[in-house]
Amino acid sequence: MLQQRQSPLLRQQPTAHLAQTMSLLELTSGELKQKIDADLASNPALELIDVRRCPHCHRPQIAPGACPVCSSRLKDSQSEPIIFISPTSDFSSPRNYDSDRNDAHDEWIAEVQNLPTYVFRQIAPELDTADRPIAAFILTSLDEDGLLRVPLHEIALYHHVPISRVEEVLRTVQRSDPIGVGSQTPQSAMLVQLEVLADSRPVPGLCYKAVQDGFNILTRKSPELLGRFLGISSAEAQELSDFIIQNLNPFPARAHWGENNQKAPTPPVYQHADIIISASKDSPDTQLVVEIVSPYSGCLRVNPLFKEALHQAPEDKTDEWREDYERANLLVKCLQQRNHTIVRLVEKLVFHQRQFILEGEAKLIPMTRAQLAKELELHESTISRAVSNKAVQLPDQRIIPMSRMFERSLNVRTIMQEIIKSEEHPLSDAEIVTRLGSRGYHVARRTVAKYRSLEGILPGRLRNSKKKKSRRSTMPIDATKFDQYIQPV
């Protein structure tokens, strides 16, 4: 069901394996991290080797992960997208650092009398000199909110270092004064703030869960929903949310996100992407680089020493050890399965939706999970699981839910928006239908009306020259950057 044929190894524990692979598939990289951390802590048979070079294929690991390069054979598949990365590509970066940078660097930073400088001074002493340029790069890439909008792998590529290293630096940055500065999303900023806060004073235990898992709910400002999610009463949820509002700041660079202010900001944002697609922007037939985010760095494997020791296990422990070993083994295999499945899935997806990825919503090719399932010879539900809850980062740095790639009407809706945006005359729905028709999209009049309301666009008569935009707040998109491109979906 998962896959037509599986290796004999996997067949040993068919049900367990299947079930676990399935559940792993559903997890986002963040959730996966929790899972793995837990197992790592509780299971002595499991081992995480921190390598920058994969022990099997000896390729340097650009990104953290259980060597996706060699665990799947896909790297040499002839189809267009590369699923992993070669670190040699040269990036034209905002500033030109060059060989003399290490010295010139501090000066250059010093000129800038602002947030970057402020932070940099705090952390510079802690940093290895080699890491300073990275920190500087991060700091100068912050947006007005103090969030980092540049994907880590891009930084890693530019500096020719593994992403894990960039992450390390980033961690240091995040812990300096405007705490959380440099986080990639409001959510992660808040998580960092929570951690730091917890050092100095007690923090309600559920805060972490609320921010980590319930972030989307949290942003809706509904104590009822939040309470339900956390299994506490509305009043308690309200209290919790007050605490969060008072003590945490999703936009580190802003002094306060004041009490009265709370409705406006906090655009709902996915924590971080599970899949990052980038492209060297210049060339038209650019090669896409797809990175599948793995939450752990290095290789996860069964500790060979543990396996050895299995024979010499003390009588009373032998069962326990055995079980640990099995579990570890299972997890590793399932993880590989998961990675493999995701790689294949993403490969196909990227292949089909190339246009969409590069050129935007209007180019989305309608496509169902079922079709994809057939192509990949996977079960539909497998695809569903893999797709749900995942976030994809596009080359233009927007983060979208993966399911958006399957929205059948997205292209039509986008084009409809274009039409309306460029109308010189308020168009009626019927007129829009004909215009769409002339572009090759045939939909019913009623449908246009539906799309309109979906997009929050007012009916023809009401939007004269002035266009009002209202926003649906439930969609997890990076609203701040997103708005300029298209209206909410």
Place this chain on the structure above:
DNA sequence: CTATGGCACGGATT
């Protein structure tokens, strides 16, 4: 009378 929104149905998707 025309343009829109509501309700509901049937087929597709999950």
Place this chain on the structure above:
DNA sequence: AATCCGTGCCATAG
């Protein structure tokens, strides 16, 4: 089996 989506019909607003 449950849900989502496009559409048609009809009532209502302008």
